[in-house]
Amino acid sequence: MKPSLPGVSTDRRTLLRLAGLGAAATMGGATLAGCSKEAGSKGSATQADAVRAVLPNHKPAEVLKPDIPGEGPIPDGYLSYPKDLVDAVTEQPGKGGAAIRTMSPWWGPTPPTLGSNSYLAAINTKLGVEINPSLQDGTTFADKLNAMLGARDVPDLLMAPNWEVDKVARFSDAVKALFEDLTDHLKGDAAAKYPYLAALPTGSWEYSVWGGRLAAVPYPTDGPFAWALFHRKDLFDKAGLAAPTSPEELYELAKKATDPAKGVWAFGTVFDMVQQFYGCQQTWRKKPGGGLEHKFENPAYKAALEFTAKLFKEGLVHPDTVASKGADEKQLFKAGKILMFQDGLGAWQGLQGEQSKVLASFNMQPLPVFGAAGAQPVIWGSEKPIFFTxxxxxxxxxxxxxxxxxxxxxxxxxxSREFELREYGVEGKHFTRAADGSPIPTELGRKELGGQYNFCRVAVKVKSGDTPDYVQQYLDYLKKNVALLEKDLFAGIKLELPANWSKIIQPTDDKIRDILRGRRPVSDLDQVTKEFMASGGEEGRAFHEKALADNGR
Amino acid sequence: MSGPGTAGAVDAPAAAGQAPPPTRKPRGTGRRRHRASLGARLRRDWPLLAMTAPAAALLLVFHYLPTLGNVIAFQDYNPFVGDDPVEAFLYSEWIGFGNFEALFADPLFWDAVRNTLTITAFQLVFFFPLPILLAILLNSLVSGRVRGFVQSVVYLPHFFSWVLVVTFFVQMLGGAGLLAQEMREAGMQPWNIMTNPDTFIVLVTAESVWKDIGWGAIVFLAALAAIDPNLYEAAAADGAGRWRRMWHITLPGLRPVIVLLLIMRLGDALSVGFEQFILQREAVGRDAAEVLDTFVYYQAIATQQWGLGAAAGLFKAVVGLILILAANKLAHRLGEQGVYSKS
Structure with missing residues (x-):
């Protein structure tokens, strides 16, 4: 007999009777009370030392000197496209084995599949082995991933976003059961056999360890920031609106810019960025007296919540964002129906390049970061790789x-020629060259390329013909704000969160959303926090504090 | 892995499939004629058996086999132990009724059950009768061409996905939609239709009606076609008016089908849809939009508590079965045939 939970059996019986299952409760009552056990994982954390011991030795591989050298987590930038490309890989990688089936997330229209895609054909010929990619909608990738892991049916190469991997309970178990242990292939000097993998930054390899073993190849981030608040600079300038320097100015500006009669609203989704303006942490922050503070306990969070709730209440957020999950904010932004929305910085170049073809004056820029009165803004982010393969x-x-x-x-x-082929496809087919030699994607290029080979990379920023100013602007934004980056307390520690913590996230998000949308008053935050802490929040705090203590941080 | 929705759905068609008497009839006549040997019957019936085989195989593979997976409701199921999925079933820890305890102790679960039942009850009153009305209306149309056209138009939305249906409603009735823009131009304050938690139940029912009314009418149209036209002629000759004919001929003719579908709907009382609710959840909040299937998705599938999800699925199936049995019994008491009957 397994021990039962203390003091619960009578409640169960009452509830069962309420459900009209009195008979079942009477028969099964004894069993229910005496022979059950709580389900769910308690979470685990791998020590930073154990992680460090299995990493590949870093060896930079630079083919070309950068014009704007990166520093720390900021990538190298190139302002001109090289005239002479080199062959980076001399030996054909494939040995003519069976086709390699892959699965990756992709946010956009699905490109043609193998057999009717000349981009795939071109690269597969180069590789000497067939890659057969399956691209899945990134917004619903978790559904696919969970089903796949649950059925233990994975492709030869699986590329998964870090935020989805983090949500999978018992991922260490999944890794052990389903994925190859790459430690012996890549640990220490063994990585020298694959020079461009050895050149991936150590900071991103650190996150690719599960259960003390190297289990994935990282796709490093090209900028450590999680979010930026994009705005239509062209429309701002036209309306004579200056960039705001405080939340109050942002609000005034939004009031001026919103005009429902014309179908224009100021905002799409913005809450995460507002929290950063108010200086609120992403989840945990160290308290001066020791221990961790959850963001709900930070007054800055309440202020940000209040501010954003006001935006919703006064109708400054586009109704599509309010009405339906996954409103196409990029589309609204391109059409000028919203003037500001938050997105990853990765959205910048693609959107700018695509839309400037339609509207020459189109100019999207991240809004300069500002703080609320008396508070320093922060920027959320880390060196965590965007994807794992x-x-x-x-x-x-x-x-x-x-x-x-x-x-x-x-x-x-x-x-290198390999980079150009992978990134832009075949010249004359998938891209043409601008006067300065930089590639400009063609219609076919946009249609056929979908990140099918983006399993890993050394992040760089390269000037392209359709977004001439982008590299300079992007790196300037990073450099200007990198000092505001709030350090990831858990960098290099592999966390697997307790089941009770994962379970409480969605119900809590629901409650916060109720406050944001005005269905509950802001003062309810205290109650929400209390409920959150009681039903998994405190367990999560203890778990995170222990992980830090175990690593001497 | 058996999804939480399938278990309930399996029972209904399976029960319905066994119901009609034909399987029993030949046996009865066979007994009278000295039952033929198995070999002889096989030789005689093999084409029929061959035709049933694929359907039976599908049922076995996609309904009965996955049903075994329900054992994980009693496990702290970890799909990654052991060397293959079968071993994962064998080696996962048995925890008795732990998943059910967690489920029944969760107030969120009961919120979801309450919402689901409310929506079911609402739709039984405001959605269920509409396809019947539509079928009667269509049946009364004289012009075959007009009827064919109307039928195609009302069937069509059934084949749209929920994403499309919800987007369509947002574009029409949302705050930036057609109606709102028209109202603004007329100097009025647009109505809040898509994001009002209080009227959400009306909204989802309206969406369901728009999507499925034509599809639901098919069965009733078939039943109407089966009513003997002589009855109408005789009644008309006796001086019965339009309404009397409807009340005394049409509706009694439809009654067995109505009762059958009503019972099946009751068996599905704890399923009111999934996508429709997950898509509009943020717009109206959890309190209005959480139904059992979305609860299972967020608390079991998204957090990989497979055992908990299976427990919720079992709960749904058991409740559905009880409701079907009870409704069927009630139908018998009222002199109806119901879904099935004991000989």
Whole structure:
């Protein structure tokens, strides 16, 4: 007999009777009370030392000197496109093995599949082994991933976003059961066999360790910021609106810009950025007296909540954002129906390039970061890789070697022919060259390219013909604000969160959303916080504090 | 893995499939004629058996086999233990009724059950009768061409996905939609239709009606076509007016089908849809939009508490079965045939 939860059996019986299952309760009551156990994982944390011991030795591989050298988590920038490209990989990576099935997330129209896609054909010929990619809608990727892991049916290469991986309970178990242990292939000097994998930043490899073993190849971030608040600078200028320097100015500006009669609203989704303006942490922050403070306990969070709730209440947020999950804010932004929305910085170049074809004056820029009265803004982010690429378990050492050589090819740095082919496709077909030699994607290029080979990379920012000012602006924004980046307390510690913590997230999000949309008053935040802490929040705090203490932080 | 929705759905068609007497009839006549040997019957019936085989195989593979997976309702199921999915079933820890305890102790679960039942009850009154009315209306149309056209138009939305239906409603009735823009131009304050939690139940029912009224009318149209036209002629000759004919001929003719569908709907009382609610959840909040299936999604699937999800699915199936049995019994008491009957 397993021990039962203390003091619950009578409640259960009452509830069962309420449900009209009196008979079942009477029969099963004894069993219910005596022979049950709580389900769910308690979470685990891998020590930073154990993580460090399995990492590849970092060896930079630079083909071309950057015009704007990166520093820390900021990538290198190139302002001109090189005239002479070099061959970075001399030996064909594939050994003509069976086709490698892959799955990756993709946010956009699905490109044609193998057999009717000349981009895939061109690269597969180069690789000497067929890659057969399956691109899945990024917004619903979690559904696919969970079903796949649950059924233990994974492709040869699986690329998953970090935020989805973080949500999977018992991911260490999944890694052990389903994915190849890459430690012996890549640990220490062994990585030298795959020079461009060895060139990936150590900061991103640190996150690719589960259960003390190296289990994935990272796709490093090209900027450590989680969000930016984009605005239509062209429309701002036209209306004579200056960039705000405080939340109050932002509000005044939004009031002026919103005009429902014309179908124009100031905002799409903005809450995460507002929290940063108010100086609120993403989740945890160290308290001066020791211990961790959750953001709900920070007065700055309440202020941000109040401010954003006001935006909703006064109708400054586009009704589509209010009415339906996953409103297409990019579309609204392009059409000028919203003037500001938050997105990852990764959205910038694609959107700018695409729309400037339609509207030459289109100019999207991140709004300069400002703080609320008396408070310093913060920026959320970390060096966490954007994606992890996993290799299916049990393919055999030779096949794993072949796959790693393919990944090595895909990671070839800027300035190489491999990079150009992977990033832009075939010249004359998928891109044409601007006068300065930089590639401009063609219609076919936009249609056929969908990140099918973006398994890993050394992040760089390269000037392209359709977004001439982007690289300078992007790196300027990073450099200007990198000092505001709030340090990731758990960098290099692999956390797997307790089930009770994962379970409480959605109900709490629901309550916060009720406050944002005005269905509950802001003063209810105290109550929400109390409920959150009681039903998993405190367990989460203890878990995180212990992880820090165990690592001497 | 058996999804939480399937268990309930399995029972209904399976029960319905066994119901009609034909399987029993040949047996009865066979007994009278000295039952033929198995070999002889096989030789005689093999084409029929061959035709049933694919359907039976599908049922076995996609309904009965996954039903075994329900054992995880009693496990702290971890899909990653052992070397293959079968071993994962064998090696996961048995925790008795732990998942059910967690489920029944969760106030969010009961919120979801309450919402689901409210919506079911509302739709039984305001949605269920509409396809019947539509069928009667269509049936009374004289012009075959007009009827065909109207039928196609009202069937069509059934094949749209919920994403499309919800987007359509947002574009029409949302704050930036057609109606709101027209009202603004007329100098009026637009109504809040898409984001009002209080009227959400009306909204989802309206969406369901728009999507499925034509589809739901098909069965009733077939039943109407089966009513003997002589009855109408005789009644008309006796001086019965339009309404009397409807009351004394049409509706009694439809009654068995109405009762059958009503019972099946009751068996599905705890399923009111999933996508429709997940799409509009943020707009009206959890309190209005959380139904059992979205609860299972957020608390079990999204957090990989597979055991908890299976427990909720079992709960749904058991409640559905009880409701079907009870409704069927009631139908018998009232002299109806119901879904099935004991010989």
């Amino acid at each position: 996993f290799v299916k378990k049990g393919l055999g050492a030779d096949r794993v070697d072949e796959i790693l050589r393919v990944l090595n090819w895909c990671a070839a740095p800027f300035g």
